[in-house]
Amino acid sequence: MNTFGHLFRITTFGESHGGAVGVVVDGCPPRIPITPEEIQFELDRRRPGQSKLTTQRKESDTVHILSGVFEGRTLGTPILMLVYNEDARPQAYESFKHLYRPSHADYTYQAKYGIRNWQGGGRSSARETVGRVAAGALAKKVLRTLWNVEILAWVEQIHTLEAQVDPETVTLEQVESNPVRCPDADAAQKMMRRIEQVRKQGDSVGGVIRCIARNVPPGWGSPVFDKLEADLAKAVMSLPASKGFEIGSGFRGTRLRGSEHNDEFYTDEFGRVRTRTNFSGGVQGGISNGEVIDLRVAFKPTATIFKPQQTVSETGEAAILQARGRHDPCVLPRAVPMVEAMVALVLIDHALRHRGQCGEHPPKEVQFPRHSGGE
Amino acid sequence: MNTFGHLFRITTFGESHGGAVGVVVDGCPPRIPITPEEIQFELDRRRPGQSKLTTQRKESDTVHILSGVFEGRTLGTPILMLVYNEDARPQAYESFKHLYRPSHADYTYQAKYGIRNWQGGGRSSARETVGRVAAGALAKKVLRTLWNVEILAWVEQIHTLEAQVDPETVTLEQVESNPVRCPDADAAQKMMRRIEQVRKQGDSVGGVIRCIARNVPPGWGSPVFDKLEADLAKAVMSLPASKGFEIGSGFRGTRLRGSEHNDEFYTDEFGRVRTRTNFSGGVQGGISNGEVIDLRVAFKPTATIFKPQQTVSETGEAAILQARGRHDPCVLPRAVPMVEAMVALVLIDHALRHRGQCGEHPPKEVQFPRHSGGE
């Protein structure tokens, strides 16, 4: 379905080449100051045409907030945020409207629904994420306002190129300092060259995005099925092109022994319970422990390439598909705000659920650390 | 929360050392034949004390079906399946009841709830999965009965040891042929030696479980947030000790180019649309494409080890924890049926939702392949 979350609940809508894309946010706490500019900032990070690295589709992606905000503050009622489609060119898709593009969702949508909007992938287009990013911008604002939580993602790997980034100290400014959104300047240069290279070849590459959340208080997350890491996994695995998820030590942790992997506890100078290492990635037993939430997402190479590919038509006949149109040779730079948005949506929902079930104030029986950065 | 699924919906309950653990299954299709023995078969695969590789806790884990089944068939009403706790030894935990065990959930439960059952980890114990496995056994039966879907998982990696397994041909018999549940006999031998070795050292190891689902028809899965891979990720990331998830090419796929990674379509001898490769892992755009569903789950090394560890008490004082009790040096052999159960629960729920929203029969507009095994 197209709804995500329980208390902070979003519903997205819109096809790539339909009238509009956007989101309804329901359950947002009231009296949170929000401006269109704050939403637009994140949409601009997601927007096509930012640089040569991304698709040249021209969309201003201007957000319209049509309900739920009054005199600059949230009302507690549903917030409709909408972006009209502008630069739709369905004719670019006309020539292969009856063909299934490899590793796209053409075939599976047809198999499921018996109908599909073949123009630009319809609902399966990455354009669908406009609504997520707008909702995520709002979620980030609420998290920052009520709990001082900060969420930050960056590109950690492109194709075979890996960056070295210190999650303790990395800042939004560093992430935004180059078009590839990799805060390791040297790696960023190589990544941009690699992307430009495959673009010229009509090919594509994938990579890995890392995301952290700072200042998450201990206690968020809901055992046993709605564990924080489970909901984070679902959230980012629902993004187009994602193929893998890790929290904390992830797959690398499988090669360690328990005595190497366990995060030992200590009490810090502020009397907070802390762990010396963070292989857990900020979550234990599905509940945040006050350390930095730390996760990684694998994105496959973009499915749209400009080389001839074998495929079949809707009637099952073999065909050669030669894509045209405007596409990203690498989705990752634009996926950075998407990952942040999904992480924010999970955290705000768990924050509200925790407050609902366990109350505003920490139980007296326990000392609650507030994380101050650092693993 | 402790509920999973929408139309086929399970709710689990029970602490490790409470009165009972189990599950209520709601929404199960009516008139499905089911016996306690079919449930027990899977519980026995999960049960402690199966071999020297696993904890020596003695639990028969006998299932009691107390509602929802009448004269050997499901009624369509809630099915309560319950296992009474037998070999609870809370005194084994008495000595460190006020200490937070490293990389366990003691601290986070205390932080969230201000109270916890310290006996055997309470609800955060792996014993909580009894209910999931019982429900998963039922889900597997329904999937097999109505759609001929088959689900199979096995151990693919223990610590640094990797197995070679052909997902096309591997069978349940091969998986069950050794206590480590690795169908590669040579690797299995090495794995068992490795586990025995770390057990003697009071240490632990993790690894990777792979799981496939055969014969899933095209069309299951629900864009955009409830994508099949997203729900699968959530399902297995909600299992205790899981730290990573991959579908299809996963993290390895990030190092390929689009031209290498795309799954080209063809029409097979039965007129079905198929793909020549399966980097997609059986899912495209969140919807099954008729190929084998193929996923991997990373499990960290067991948190309970028998070496002294630094930690803090509930009042924040530094302490040394020396675990006692009966524990698995490696959780993976017993986690195999848990992974299968969670995958089954995702698939049955999507099967019913698909049937509800799109109807029993495939749309006439599309040719529906039914997968017949093989990638």
Added chain:
Amino acid sequence: MNTFGHLFRITTFGESHGGAVGVVVDGCPPRIPITPEEIQFELDRRRPGQSKLTTQRKESDTVHILSGVFEGRTLGTPILMLVYNEDARPQAYESFKHLYRPSHADYTYQAKYGIRNWQGGGRSSARETVGRVAAGALAKKVLRTLWNVEILAWVEQIHTLEAQVDPETVTLEQVESNPVRCPDADAAQKMMRRIEQVRKQGDSVGGVIRCIARNVPPGWGSPVFDKLEADLAKAVMSLPASKGFEIGSGFRGTRLRGSEHNDEFYTDEFGRVRTRTNFSGGVQGGISNGEVIDLRVAFKPTATIFKPQQTVSETGEAAILQARGRHDPCVLPRAVPMVEAMVALVLIDHALRHRGQCGEHPPKEVQFPRHSGGE
């Protein structure tokens, strides 16, 4: 929250004087033909300014379908239907923006959220129902297309005036034959005079709407909490100004004995199991029995009147409120399509859930009647 339904799920948004009101419909079955005109027909029945009986606010209420429909058919993806606000006159509310209007939601919104849009009641305005009626129009189309189900409501009582209507034979044309939507022509005349009379006095009246659903197959509804009558009750009791609900015999049935009230079974000439009476209102044990679904809804007199009323301000000071603006002296004629919409939304959701959990075809074990009218 602002979401209703599980498989056919709607989310409404919009304040009375904000940018727009509308709905996102998620889970609509694919390939259903739908035109804007079919939606507009129902919106026009709900629209203000239809006659002297209703508010003179001028709104064309033109629907815009911005996603989810392609070449005249539903895609299975979310359908955004939106109506822009045109004739908003917030200044009419300016003079009492700090007063709580009696029996309105001003005070409770302020108490809940600490903020409210005081312009026209904001989200608590009956204008919020635009989205429901649009979604209901779609639901009715799906029900008619897939199951031949017909839903019809009418005004049965205004103030102390009661109509005599035969639910067996009443038609949409009869309901629409006069502005008060009462198919008893004599009663309708009296009702219109009564409404005109109280309008001139600056007062208001309430009444009762009755609604039936024909051709609902046996088997819809989901025990035990989502009983069909329970979901119908919730649906209509969520409409503005509703104060009571009855299914079948309702409160009058409490004065009968079991021997008078029980609906005896017989087999009709088509071999269908039927009941001779319909005190049950088409539902037994929460599940439809193939007879006509028959329910009644009580609506209180409109809260906005033009007589001076005592109230208090936001700061708690006593004040006299004298309403201005454009208001309905009686909400019932416009509430008829709202009741139909809510009933349709409940039925379509249960239809899809039943198909999901129990399958497309009736079980062989039972003979399924299809109701052909008549109680």
Added chain:
Amino acid sequence: MNTFGHLFRITTFGESHGGAVGVVVDGCPPRIPITPEEIQFELDRRRPGQSKLTTQRKESDTVHILSGVFEGRTLGTPILMLVYNEDARPQAYESFKHLYRPSHADYTYQAKYGIRNWQGGGRSSARETVGRVAAGALAKKVLRTLWNVEILAWVEQIHTLEAQVDPETVTLEQVESNPVRCPDADAAQKMMRRIEQVRKQGDSVGGVIRCIARNVPPGWGSPVFDKLEADLAKAVMSLPASKGFEIGSGFRGTRLRGSEHNDEFYTDEFGRVRTRTNFSGGVQGGISNGEVIDLRVAFKPTATIFKPQQTVSETGEAAILQARGRHDPCVLPRAVPMVEAMVALVLIDHALRHRGQCGEHPPKEVQFPRHSGGE
């Protein structure tokens, strides 16, 4: 489905003649003191065999709490409460196992599921409410502990006999002072005679239960679909045999004018915003306003009577049904705790949702009255 609630979520299970009936409560706030005796008190009010007025089935209905409570306090984890069936006599139903009992759910369960447990009505038996009442007992305890909310129901009408009860002053002791649970002693005497009379005739009667909730703070309830009155309506309309619901003025209010019906505001001596009348029944715009929640539920006469009735068999043949077994000639005395339970479940869920979305403390912008009794 068999789950109710969002944050305080219950799932019930069990057939009348199966192994057990009961409930899993999920999301209960932690650290609430609770004893089995507190649960048992409410189960005893619901229990069969309390007096000659009710069925003579012998069930001790002893509750077993098997999880979620530790050392006398809730853990925040799922609470399993279970009652084993003792006095099941399926043979009493053997003679009409193939007949559909009029105004029972035999036919509709068969139509929906193609199978049913014919022993004592299976899941459609009022015995299903054991789990609701147990969960409601817990909900009442949480409401009383955290918010001092008090819920009280009583019998207001039996057949044609109406009681006069002052909702301001009525107490639990008065309700419990006679077996019919009517605090008007004179009316109670007449009601008991009427019930005894119809019992001897092998017939049955229905009636009306009224329920109030005191001290509900303003702000609970969630527009627009989850209005407090909508969720209350759904809750009580999901009880067996309920046919109607009213909040506040209900159907009688439809005969008043707006100028008579509006609840004017004033500020009381404690500075709280109050209304002089309570036609609204404590709810405005779906949100509690601090006045007493006031609702009424219609129950039909018990379907099981001991007179011969015409019906049909599963194969559609006409038959005469002559009921045997042990049955209530009037369900209302035992339904009183059921209504209280359902009202409690709605209120606790909205309390937690409100706290989650809007925070623990009332917004500074508004003065929050706490109701102290009296309309």
